[in-house]
Amino acid sequence: MEQMIEEQKGKDSELYIILKNSWSNFFNFFKEDRFAMVGLIIYLFVGIIAIFAPVIAPYDPHEMLRYDGEYRTNAGPNSENILGTTNMGRDVFSQLIYGARPAVLVGVSAAFMVVLIGTLVGLVAGYYRGKVDTFLMRVTDVAFGIPFEPFVIVLVAFLGPSIWNIVLAMGLLLWRDTARVIRSQVLVVRERGFVESARVAGASNFRIIFRHITPNILPLALLYGSLAMGWAILTEAAISFLGFGDPSAVSWGFMLNDAFVSQALSRGSYSWFVPPGICIMLVVMAGFYIGRGSEKILYPRMNQY
Amino acid sequence: MGQSDFLIEVEDLKKWFYPKQSLIGRRKAPLRAVDGISFSIKKGTSIGIAGESGCGKTTTGKLLLKLYDATEGSFKFDGVEMNSGMTKQELKDFRRKAQLMFQNPYEALNPRYTIYQSLQEPLIIHKYGTKEVRRKKIINMLEKVRLTPVESYLHKFPHQLSGGQLQRVVLARSLVVDPLFLVADEPVSMLDVSVRAGVLNLMREVTSTMGLTTVYISHDLSLIKYLCEETVIMYLGSIVEKGPTDKILFSPMHPYTMALISAVPSSDPDVELKELNINNSITSADNIPDGCKFQDRCPYAQEICFKQEPLLQKTKNDHFVACHFSEEIGGKQYENRLCSTRSYG
Ligand SMILES: Nc1ncnc2c1ncn2[C@@H]1O[C@H](COP(=O)(O)OP(=O)(O)O)[C@@H](O)[C@H]1O
Ligand SMILES: [Mg+2]
Numbered sequence: 001m002e003q004m005i006e007e008q009k010g011k012d013s014e015l016y017i018i019l020k021n022s023w024s025n026f027f028n029f030f031k032e033d034r035f036a037m038v039g040l041i042i043y044l045f046v047g048i049i050a051i052f053a054p055v056i057a058p059y060d061p062h063e064m065l066r067y068d069g070e071y072r073t074n075a076g077p078n079s080e081n082i083l084g085t086t087n088m089g090r091d092v093f094s095q096l097i098y099g100a101r102p103a104v105l106v107g108v109s110a111a112f113m114v115v116l117i118g119t120l121v122g123l124v125a126g127y128y129r130g131k132v133d134t135f136l137m138r139v140t141d142v143a144f145g146i147p148f149e150p151f152v153i154v155l156v157a158f159l160g161p162s163i164w165n166i167v168l169a170m171g172l173l174l175w176r177d178t179a180r181v182i183r184s185q186v187l188v189v190r191e192r193g194f195v196e197s198a199r200v201a202g203a204s205n206f207r208i209i210f211r212h213i214t215p216n217i218l219p220l221a222l223l224y225g226s227l228a229m230g231w232a233i234l235t236e237a238a239i240s241f242l243g244f245g246d247p248s249a250v251s252w253g254f255m256l257n258d259a260f261v262s263q264a265l266s267r268g269s270y271s272w273f274v275p276p277g278i279c280i281m282l283v284v285m286a287g288f289y290i291g292r293g294s295e296k297i298l299y300p301r302m303n304q305y
Numbered sequence: 306m307g308q309s310d311f312l313i314e315v316e317d318l319k320k321w322f323y324p325k326q327s328l329i330g331r332r333k334a335p336l337r338a339v340d341g342i343s344f345s346i347k348k349g350t351s352i353g354i355a356g357e358s359g360c361g362k363t364t365t366g367k368l369l370l371k372l373y374d375a376t377e378g379s380f381k382f383d384g385v386e387m388n389s390g391m392t393k394q395e396l397k398d399f400r401r402k403a404q405l406m407f408q409n410p411y412e413a414l415n416p417r418y419t420i421y422q423s424l425q426e427p428l429i430i431h432k433y434g435t436k437e438v439r440r441k442k443i444i445n446m447l448e449k450v451r452l453t454p455v456e457s458y459l460h461k462f463p464h465q466l467s468g469g470q471l472q473r474v475v476l477a478r479s480l481v482v483d484p485l486f487l488v489a490d491e492p493v494s495m496l497d498v499s500v501r502a503g504v505l506n507l508m509r510e511v512t513s514t515m516g517l518t519t520v521y522i523s524h525d526l527s528l529i530k531y532l533c534e535e536t537v538i539m540y541l542g543s544i545v546e547k548g549p550t551d552k553i554l555f556s557p558m559h560p561y562t563m564a565l566i567s568a569v570p571s572s573d574p575d576v577e578l579k580e581l582n583i584n585n586s587i588t589s590a591d592n593i594p595d596g597c598k599f600q601d602r603c604p605y606a607q608e609i610c611f612k613q614e615p616l617l618q619k620t621k622n623d624h625f626v627a628c629h630f631s632e633e634i635g636g637k638q639y640e641n642r643l644c645s646t647r648s649y650g
Contacts, residue, residue, distance in 0.1 A: 193412030200370060201427040201478070202400030211426075215417045 029219065029293070036293030042286035043107075043229065046279075050100035057094035061250045064089040076271060083271045087262040095250050096275050102251035103233045103283060106167055110232030111225040113171030118178025119214075119221045125179070126186025127209050137183070143176040152235060153244050163246040166239060170232050178224040185217045223294045230287015237280045252276035309384040312486055312518040313346040313369060318378035320364050324591070336591040338364040340542035341378065343617075346535070348485075351512070351519040353529030353550065355565065356539035359590065362522045363408075365539070366488040369520060370403050371396065383485070401431050404479035406508075408491035410471035414463040420447075420474055421459040427482045446477045449511060469500035476508060480515065487512060490522045505532065526569055530554055538562050541590055541598045544617060548624020558626040558635030560603050597629070605634050 030036045049056065058080075059065060065072050065081070071089040075081055083092035125136040148170075155169040189195065190213060198212050239245050240253030241260070259265070259273035319342075321335040339361045346352050354362050367373045368380065371387060380387045382399060391399075407413040414423050424443045433439060447455045450473040463471060472492065479487060492508065493501040509532055512519050521532050529536055529550060536553045538546040538561065546559040557563045594600060597610040609629050617627045626635065 193407050193409055194415040196372065197405065197407060197413045197475075197478075198415070198426070199372065200400065200403075200405045201482075202397050202430045203426070204430075207430070212415055215415075 029223070033293030035289040039226070039286035039289035039293070042282050043226070046100050046283060047104055049097060050104040053097050053101055057091075057097040059091040059094040061090060061095040061098040063091070065091060074267065074269060076269070083275060084269065086258060086272060087264070092255075092272050092275070095255055096252070096279065098250050099252040099255060099276060099279065102163055102236065102246070102249045103279075105163060106170075106236040106251075107229035107233045107283070109167045110170045110174060111229045113167070114174045114178050114228040115221050115225040117171065117175035118224065119182050119217070121175065121179040122182025123186055123209055123213065123217075126183040127190055127205070127213065129187075133183070136179070140176050140179050143173055146173060148173055149235060149238060152239055153242070156239065156244055161244060161246050163236075163249050166236055166246065167232070170235055174228050174231060178221060178228070181224060182217055182221060185220055186213055189213050189216045223290065226290045227287050227294075230284045230290075233283045233287075234280065252279050256280075309381075310347055311345040311381075312348045312383055313344075313520075314379075314381040314384075315345065315369070316343050316379040316381075317341045318343070318365075318368060318380055319376045320361075320368055320373055321376045334591050337542050337593060338590055339368060340590075340593075342537075342539070342542075342544050344537055344544065344547055346518055346520070348518055349516050350535065351521060351533045352535040352537060353521045353523065353533035354537045354539060355524060355526055355529055357524060357565075360539045361542040361590070362524075362539060363490055366405070366490050366520060366522050369486075369488055370405050371399060372405075397431075401427075401482050402484050403486040404482070404484040404488070406472075406475055406479050406487060406489040406492050409495050410468055410475050411463070411495070413475045414471065414478075416463055419460045419462055420466075423463075423474065424478050424481055427478065431482055433482065442481060446481045447474075449480075450474070450477045450507060452477070467500075468496045469504055472496060472504050473507065476504075476511065480511065480517075483515070484517065486518045486520075488520045488522070491524075492521070493528070494523070494525070508532070526554060526565060538565065541593060543598060544625075544627065545599065546624065546626045547617070548622075552622060552624045556622055556635070558620050558622060558624070558631040559628045560605055560634060561599050563634075597627075599628075605630055 030040050065085060066089070067080070072081070072085050073089045074087050075085040077084050081091050081093065083096065085091055086095070121136050121140065125133040151173055152166060152169040155172070156165050159165040159168075190208075195208060195212055198208050203211070236245065236251060237253030237256070240251050241257045243257055243261075245251060245254055245257070247254075253276075255276040256273055259269070264272045318339060319337070320339040321337050323335045324333045326332055342365065344352070354365060356362055364373065368375055374389055382403065387399065414420075418426070421443060424446065425439055428434070428439045428442065433442070443459075444455050447453075447458060452458045452470060452473050458466070458470075458474075463474075466474065489508065493504050496504060505528065519532075521529060523529055533550050536547065536550040537544055538553065538559065540561050546553060546557065546562050553562060554566060557566060594611075595614070596612050597603070597606070597615055600606045600610045603610065607630070613629070615627045615629045617625045618631075620626050620631060620635070622635070628635075
């Protein structure tokens with residue numbers, strides 16, 4: 001018996017088990033819902049493309065391509081440029097591949113901020129209740145009152161157009177949904193027997209919040225993080241399309257903007273602006289599918305209607 | 306260690322819940338869940354609290370564990386007053402000495418903790434020994450509650466165990482820090498009848514070998530008879546009768562106690578049924594009338610009962626009862642009925 005306990009030694013750290021269980025819950029959810037699975041696959045696919053962009057893309061996305069000393073501008077699909085070139089002679093396919101990078105960067109970091117801020121606010125408000133709760137929920141209401149995209153545009157215009165400022169601006173607002181949902185979940189979990197039993201055992205508030213309540217709301221927080229990812233990518237695209245984005249980052253929104261201002265539409269260069277549009281649509285759909293799956297699981301009776 | 310013979314001394318303890326007041330309309334009356342109770346528990350003995358659902362038993366238990374702050378009154382633990390002025394360290398000391406066993410074993414353990422982790426938590430909180438010492442202690446405790454072979458339970462999760470096994474884990478968890486005092490709130494009411502006796506026997510054995518002072522909360526009088534030296538009968542937040550268990554159960558003096566006893570089904574068909582039926586309407590704790598709280602359900606109620614609240618008084622039978630007419634109506638022998646009720650043991 002002693003030996004068997006020894007074997008478990010490395011694995012019995014509380015944190016290890018908590019993390020392991022939250023992750024397995026999170027993935028079980030994707031296994032159960034086919035739409036959510038599709039969403040997850042899209043996210044993973046975009047992630048892989050972002051990581052291997054330099055290997056996949058045939059050209060540098062900024063390089064103005066010359067063939068026989070001539071710039072090749074506004075070319076249609078051909079053997080060297082499968083999606084053609086831009087009006088400045090850049091390879092559209094390479095831009096599309098590199099465009100996954102800002103998308104992933106924006107999506108992941110916005111999701112991280114949303115999960116972190118939203119979960120903390122929700123935990124503190126739901127656990128302490130009373131005045132703390134009232135205060136935090138009023139702050140959340142204010143965040144809900146601010147229109148999202150104009151806020152991001154104004155803040156980015158103010159701080160300077162870099163991708164990190166866009167992420168920051170989104171993080172400052174997008175936590176509001178997560179905070180509300182987590183708070184209501186915490187209000188339920190904190191009344192459960194094991195929380196009281198931890199209190200009787202002498203556990204501090206800190207311990208109860210992070211060791212007992214957090215593991216039970218973490219799957220929900222991760223889910224809201226996945227949703228925020230789609231939102232953040234769409235917002236970055238919108239901001240870039242409107243011309244407020246980071247000029248040095250080739251994002252899908254930037255490509256659309258580039259195509260728009262150089263009148264690609266009237267020239268009928270569909271191979272330039274349709275692919276980035278589809279990419280944006282796919283990641284937003286991924287977020288929607290995951291959200292749809294979560295509703296099915298959180299409210300199982302919805303299937304009946 | 307205090308000098309007192311008593312581990313728990315409670316004096317006129319009250320817990321009122323104040324409902325949220327709406328801005329307009331009549332002020333809502335507070336809900337008097339526990340409304341001035343007094344009793345004490347000798348070290349190493351056990352006491353039973355009985356009464357129908359909603360009479361304030363759980364609230365009393367939580368007051369004794371400082372899970373609620375009392376609205377009013379005094380609560381001494383081991384001779385020390387447990388008021389709101391106690392420091393964090395004092396409260397933590399108290400948390401080691403006083404433990405709770407829940408009614409619902411399915412809820413009492415964190416579903417994401419293994420049994421080992423659940424038992425280890427109180428030890429970590431109270432900085433008990435090294436990791437090695439803690440492990441020995443946990444294994445020892447699980448053996449004590451007869452969850453053997455221990456290694457097959459250590460790394461299981463709560464949903465993998467049955468109710469009876471879970472309640473043993475809950476018992477082990479509350480006793481692993483060597484407490485002095487244990488409140489068991491309806492410890493077996495959620496379990497299958499077939500495993501109740503096993504869990505109760507185990508509790509009786511373990512608490513007596515550890516010299517614990519215990520409070521058993523139950524609406525099941527045969528459980529209390531089996532486990533407790535003293536009994537307190539509560540009705541709508543007040544004590545209506547208290548004293549040694551045999552006296553209370555064999556010659557009750559309060560009509561409510563009589564009604565509770567006559568509601569216990571008898572297993573012996575020859576026992577003469579001495580029914581005492583009471584009115585089934587239940588007064589709620591936020592709308593308590595003047596006079597005796599039991600007035601509207603009592604078959605013996607007279608004029609005085611509607612005007613004056615009876616105080617808890619010592620009877621010639623050596624226990625305490627709160628009824629104006631206890632001398633006239635009390636003292637009937639109910640012995641036969643509960644003697645034949647041998648559910649446990
Ligand atoms: N946290 C609370 N807030 C408001 N009312 C409560 C609370 N806890 C218990 N009560 C009320 O106090 C009364 C006594 O409850 P309780 O002590 O749980 O009774 P018992 O355990 O004897 O069934 C009930 O009327 C109940 O509704
Ligand atoms: Mg109760």
